[in-house]
Each structure stands twice: as structure tokens, then as C-alpha cells.
Amino acid sequence: MTSPDLTDSNIGKLADLFPTVVTESVDADGNFKMAVDFDLLRQELSDHVVDGPQERYQLDWPGKRAATFAANAPIAKTLRPVREESVDFETTKNLFIEGDNLDALKLLQESYLGKVKLIYIDPPYNTGSDFVYSDTFSQTSAEYLRNSGQADDNGVRLIANTEANGRFHSDWLSMIYPRLKLSRNLLTDDGVIFISIDDNEIGQLRRICDEIFGEANFLAQVVWQKRTSPEARKRIGAGHEYVVMYARDRANVEAALAPLPLDEKDRAAFNNPDDDPRGRWVSSDFTAPGYRPNQMYEIVTPSGLTVGPPPGRCWMNIESEYKSQVSEGRFWFGPDGKGIPRRKTYLAERDGKSAWTWWPNSEVGHTQEGTREVRALFDKNGPTYFDYPKPVRLLRRIIQLATHPDADEVILDFFAGSGSMAHAVLAQNAADEGSRRFIMVQIDEVPASQSDAAKAGYGSIAEISRDRIRRAGASVLKGAALTSVGLDTGFRSFKIDSTNMADVLRAPDDTDQLALDQLEGSVKPDRSGEDLLFQVLLDWGLELTMPISVEQIDGNEVFVVEDGALIACFDELVSPVVVHSIAKRQPLRAVFRDSGFTSDAARINAEQVFREVSPATDVKAI
Incomplete structure (x- = not known):
């Protein structure tokens, strides 16, 4: 009150x-x-x-505040399209981004805010060594000891028994924290994130996810059996890893997770010994633990035998609900009608099965299987290029749990590695005629000079990953045969680079009238119109897979995005004919290069044309 x-x-x-x-x-x-x-x-x-x-x-560690700052700090970077490394650039809805995933997540914040249904990551496990991610807040051993209070500003140790290994925990946490923080923004309201991890950081990962996603949004910690036999060289060999699941909002978990499909083994458990007109069924226990007075009643079996629930248990439903179901023939009392009632579940009424937290390799594969899959795509007798890649079956189970085939849902993996998740998306779409889309992000890590990848001529891990996805797409198309019509196995490839805009800021004293004609333009000279187009898509929060057509109007190159969602011309000289032509189409957005107008008067005239011909168009000049 x-x-x-x-x-x-x-x-x-x-x-x-x-x-x-x-x-x-x-x-x-x-x-x-x-x-x-x-x-x-x-x-x-x-x-x-x-x-x-x-x-x-x-959960606290030296460097956490810097990691928080790193997640929020803006960057002056963009995504540049690389057509020659793409597959079906014009039509695909998939993306592959090469570069640091922290930068990628920041660049995707507007275009994919709240649009990603599933995030899966297999981050580098903390083995006590440095990372390839060159975040400025990772620390040396001396910095860690000082920041954690174990050494003074002069480097003198204040604690005899130092936690030198704690630096690697701190570095790992500082690496993963801002990336998880940014990834949360991209999830849909019913989105979920799955994270592969081993014993080294499972405790810290759970606590950091509790903080970022909320402890109430924890779904499960799955144990995945990654090996088929113990390691002979160890007394106790690690035979498992974990897959940790969190929801964006647990209230939407029913929409977030789907039942797993029934396989042949599951279907074989159903039979129909009593010729039930509803078809094959399996029976289940009709009792529940505990004592509930309204669920304690006697049941008369078809043979006339009266039975009650076993000691310490009660019936599953109240008596009226039981009588309604038994009248429909939904109970089994054994072949002689004398058994304790068991409730029937019909195959025709099952839309799948529930997953549980133990995933044996017989169901989802193991690391050796993942190795064989990569080798089969490149050379079955050659090197694998990757250590212990995740098997496609494991990732397909995650896809089946967290996505729906006909919803055009986006799947993001920002530690793409060998490209197993992209392979799994393609395979699952082929299997259930799905329309899922993927976004893969992989840092441009250079292979070791003596590695098989370097000897094969690969300049980066991202290059191998792209090649694996190309080969996987071809393999999936070949195997899908007639069902592959409309299957998207391509991807638009991008590289993270510095902004397309040049630094033209000058103090008044640094310029004079004689130098005005020598001042550079606002766009870097090595950037194309297509480079500028994708930066505009990012700035305006538009998806990077929108269809793009290129037209020639009065000698100018004009980009048309999504049938007029955006029309752009970035030529050095934009004619009035082009301006009028674009305005007549009444696009939602129009963009020009500022220097493309011969004078301020020409730019103002262009704005006036749009006010008269297409007043609803949002016009910008860069």
C-alpha cells in the first residue's frame, strides 16, 4: 500500500x-x-x-578493470571485403572475418545487436603460456606480481610464496572477459551461448559467465567424452572436456532449446504388443516420490487386482486425470493385465528427446574423429594442420539443440579455429533443409615456420580455416545431391583493417592558403568504393550479407543494397544526373563521398533535390 x-x-x-x-x-x-x-x-x-x-x-583479478575498459573502448577500424577469398559473394548469407575477435565483436555490435541465436566458442585453453591475442592489458610476470600486491613498484617481492602461475589465470580471464561481455549484446532474447573448456579454467569460466550472463541464466555444464581410451603415459588421463551453456534470458529457455531428433536406436525402443490404434509406444513409471494425499488412491487392474503405489511413492496424477487417460487406453498393465500401471508414450506424439549432461563419444564423436574429418577434406594420408579439432557431430548436436532449421537463425563462432562449426552448420542445413547462417571469426595467426601448414604454403590459420570451409561446402553439396537445391555453402570474406577515413584533422596554424590544394582527401587512397560501402553498412547497423548490385549511371559507379534499403555513390565526381536518378528511386538511405561534389553549393543542391523528390530518404556524405 x-x-x-x-x-x-x-x-x-x-x-x-x-x-x-x-x-x-x-x-x-x-x-x-x-x-x-x-x-x-x-x-x-x-x-x-x-x-x-x-x-x-x-571474481576479481589484476587487470579486470582494464579488461572492462577494453570491452567498452571504441576502435577506429572497419571490415574490408575480400572477394577473391569468398565463395558465392553475391548470394551467400554467411560471413568469415579475419582478425582479432575483440575488434570483430565491436564492429558487429550495431549490425547484429540482438540477432544471434547461438554463439559457440572453443577458446584457447589455459595451458600456462602466452596467447596470440595481443591485448594491451595482458601482463608480464613482473607486472602481475606488482598489480596483485606481491611485489612493490621496484619489483621487490613482498610475499615469499608467490603465485607466479596466477599471471596466466589473470591473462586468460582478461582475454576472455571483454569478448564474452560484448558477445552477450549480440544474442537474441532466446539466444544461448555454448563454451568448450577443460579443467584448467572451468571454475573461473563459470564464475565469469555468472557475472556476465547472470547466475540465473545458467543452463547446464555438459561433460563430453573426447577420447576413446585412456592416455597410456599418464596414471590418470583426461578423457573429457566440458561444454558450458548459458541463456540470454532463461525465461525463454523453452524457445531457446529444441528437443533432439530421435535416431534409429530410439525408435527401436517403441513397439505395439497390444495393437494400440495409436501405434508404437513405450511405457514409463506412473509413480512419483513422496506423499501427496490426492495422489494416493487404489487402482483396479484389468485382471481385477487392486494395487496401490509402492511405499514412499504416490501416483503421478490425481485420480480424475488417471481415469481420463486410462479410458483412452493410454496405460499398460502387462501382458496378463496384473501389473502396476505404466503410462504409454506414443512414437507419433514424440517430437524428439531431451538432452542430458553426459555426451559420450559414441553419440557426438571424439577428437580423433575431428582429426579424420579435416584430413579427409585435404589429404587423407597427409597432415591435419590442426591439433584436436572438434568433431562435426558434437557441433551438430549443439546446433540441433539451440536452433531451428527454418528460421534463418545466425550462429556465431569467434574462435573459429579449424572451421568445424561452419562445417557443422553446412552439414546440418543439408540434413534438415535448414537455412541457418554462420559468422566465423579467426585471428590472422601465422603458423609456426616448421609446421605442416607453413610447409603447405598457408600464411595464416584463417587461410586454412577458409580453405577447410570451401572444401566442406563442396563435400556437403556432393553428398546432398538432389536435396542441395538452395543450400548456401558460400561465405563473404572480410579482413579487419584500419578505418577507411584518413586523419585530416589539422590545427589552423598548420595550414595556409597555399597549402589548401595539397591537403589530402578524407578517404584513404587505397580504399575502394566497396570498402566504403561496407563501412557505411556497419555505421548504419545494416547486415553485411544484404544483396548488393552495382550499376553504371552517367559514368558513375552506384551501389544498390537490398533493392533500395541503401544506394551509394563514392566516385570522385558525382554528376547531378546521378543525384536525380538516385532520388527518384526514393531509397531509405543515400550516401555520397563529400569530395565527390565540386563545391559546397553542389552538395547543398543535392540535398535540396532529395528534399523535393524523396524527402523520407536519409542522406549522408562521408
């Missing part, structure tokens, strides 16, 4: 925007309540690293 508690309401709003800043506190009566960590909120809203930690229950 009071007005709303606006403080609690505001904290709830902050929790939606910045879930990492909401923590637990204790009120005057000793009760737990939600509270805002203002240090972390300041960090979220700041453009520099904020000091001032407080004592609280949370």
Missing part, C-alpha cells in the same frame, strides 16, 4: 543495461538485497580505467 520503490526499479533497469554492476548487499536487518556497484558503474560509463575497488563477493 505504498508508492513504488523507485530505487529498486532503477536498479532493475541498470541490471538490464549493465548486468555486471548489480551485486548483493546486506540491509540494516541483515537481509540480502540487490545493490549497485558504483565503481563498476563508473567504469561502464568512463572512457578511462577507474580506480577504487571495494570489498565484495565477486
